[in-house]
Amino acid sequence: MPIAPRLERFLSLKGIPFRELPTEPAANFDAAVTASGRSPDEFVRASLMIDINGPLMVVHAYNSNIDPELVHRLTGRRLQPLTARQAARLFLDCDAGFIPPVGASYDIPVVVDDDVFGYSRAVMASGADNALLELDRTSLARALSGATSGHVVIRGQNNGERDALTLEEVADQLQKLYRLPPMPALALRILRLTTNTEASAKELADLIEFDPSMTAQIMRYAGSALFNYPGQINSVQEAVTRVLGFDRVAHIALGIASVRAFEIPRKGMLGMDEFWRHSLYCAFLSQRLASRCGEDKGLAYLCGLLHNFGLLLIGHLFPSEFDELNQLRESNPEASMQSLEQQVFGAGDRQQLLAVGHGAIGGILHRLWELPDPVVKAAGMHQHPDYHGEHEQYVLMVQLANGLLKERNIGDEFNPDDLPALAESLGLTEQDLDTLRDEVEQVSGDLDALARSLSS
Known part of the structure; x- marks a missing residue:
């Protein structure tokens, strides 16, 4: 699809020049940024929030994240993130996840982080999964005209250039x-038991029953409606042999024991x-x-x-x-x-x-x-x-x-x-x-x- 119709109409009516950058269809905006071959530092993005007074768009650098407390200080509003479903209803002409950071084209109020106005040229989502939009400094300022500006992102994460680690x-x-x-001792013993092709259900049950908490969790698991076992289960060994099987019990027990690390x-x-x-x-x-x-x-x-x-x-x-x-x-x-x-x-x-x-x-x-x-x-x-x-x-x-x-x-x-x-x-x-x-x-x-x- 071309860029979002409402965005294109807004830019045309305002006489704001822009450059459309066709791309291969991407699963999400992050993938589009990666596939573009351009530096992430050239991109800006929109984060959407909402409260009882309605939605708000926050425009900020792609490699930054908004601080809700700073947004509250600037706007006086206690906002929550917009869900994907809510966003889809507001941006009906956009592909999911490709919201253009030009809220005025959708009659949505905008807060802009101060850093955005320092861009000499900004690349952004166009509303389509197969195109990006590029605006120069003047066009960007005109597209964001009327927005509230201030410091709304987390500072201090200046990554700079560095070699990737293997x-x-x-x-x-x-x-x-x-x-x-280290792997907890019980988890290690369960793992070793699973690699033993001669291990029995009794050996596994004996290991688990050393731990009363794990025993109770395995018994609850076996008795759940997931397995619809009609009878009563009286021991871990019965849970292994009658309901769950050796591998399933061993794996869930391994997970329970490992998490304790x-x-x-x-x-x-x-x-x-x-x-x-x-x-x-x-x-x-x-x-x-x-x-x-x-x-x-x-x-x-x-x-x-x-x-x-x-x-x-x-x-x-x-x-x-x-x-x-x-x-x-x-x-x-x-x-x-x-x-x-x-x-x-x-x-x-x-x-x-x-x-x-x-x-x-x-x-x-x-x-x-x-x-x-x-x-x-x-x-x-x-x-x-x-x-x-x-x-x-x-x-x-x-x-x-x-x-x-x-x-x-x-x-x-x-x-x-x-x-x-x-x-x-x-x-x-x-x-x-x-x-x-x-x-x-x-x-x-x-x-x-x-x-x-x-x-x-």
Whole structure:
């Protein structure tokens, strides 16, 4: 499609010259910025907020994130992020995620961060997924005429230019600079048991029953409506042999035991409550996908369950920065986690290495803990939509599961994925996706209840 009709009409009526930059269709604005080949420092973006008085657009540098408290000081309004659904209703002529930062063309009041007026030339979303818009300094000022301006973004994250670190270098620096948590002893014993082809249900049950809390959690899991077991379950061994099976019990027990290595808050979009909810949903969908793709269902479940451990490690090592990341996530629902992590961890000799993203950090931890290679790869590469390589199927299954979960507002990413392309790469159809949506809907209440029990 051409640039958004309302935007084009506004610019034409105001006599504001602009340059349209055709691009290949992109899944989201972050992808369009990356594919453009231009420096991110040339781009500006819009963040949308709302309160009882209506919506507000905040225009700011692409590599920055707004501070809601600063917006409140400037406007006197207590605003919340606009949901993707609300945004779609306001910008009917725009592709999802490609909101042009020219609020006047949609009769929306605008706040502009002071830095934006320092651009000699700005590139921005045009409303279309296959075109960008470029305005010179004069055109930008005219397009934003009448907006309130002030300091509304977080300062202090001036990343500058630096060479990219390899994952090997990151792993080496992490181990030198920080005391990484070892795998908890019980988790290690469960992991070793899963690699023993001669291990019995009794041995697994005996391990779990050393821990009363885990025993109760496994029993609740087996008794949930997810499995509709008609009889009474009196022991972990019965849960293994009659209901859940060896692999499922071992994997959920491994997850429960491993999480105990970390101390992070329960609340917030990145807190432990949401971590468990996201992980259980992703594990469920990954296992369902594996059955359709001819891959190992137990291994797929484990990939989904453990793929986000990098967030736990970041929260464990850097609690104050994790709090900031948590707040940024809630304030910037359309931003990618990679951009938010870059904002928080992109400066400072030590923290710079964490800007590789929580996925890579989690993959490094899983490798140090000697988890199966597909689990390492799924964690390390789930933030990379164009990944091709070793254990690709497991990475794709986790990515597709996460994409489907975004539709339910579950997870730490809300910028849309190209679900048809991900499905096609796994040999699946749109009908398969609809079936998966139905399956997760049927068990959502039970997964939510299980997540609450695991995080408590």
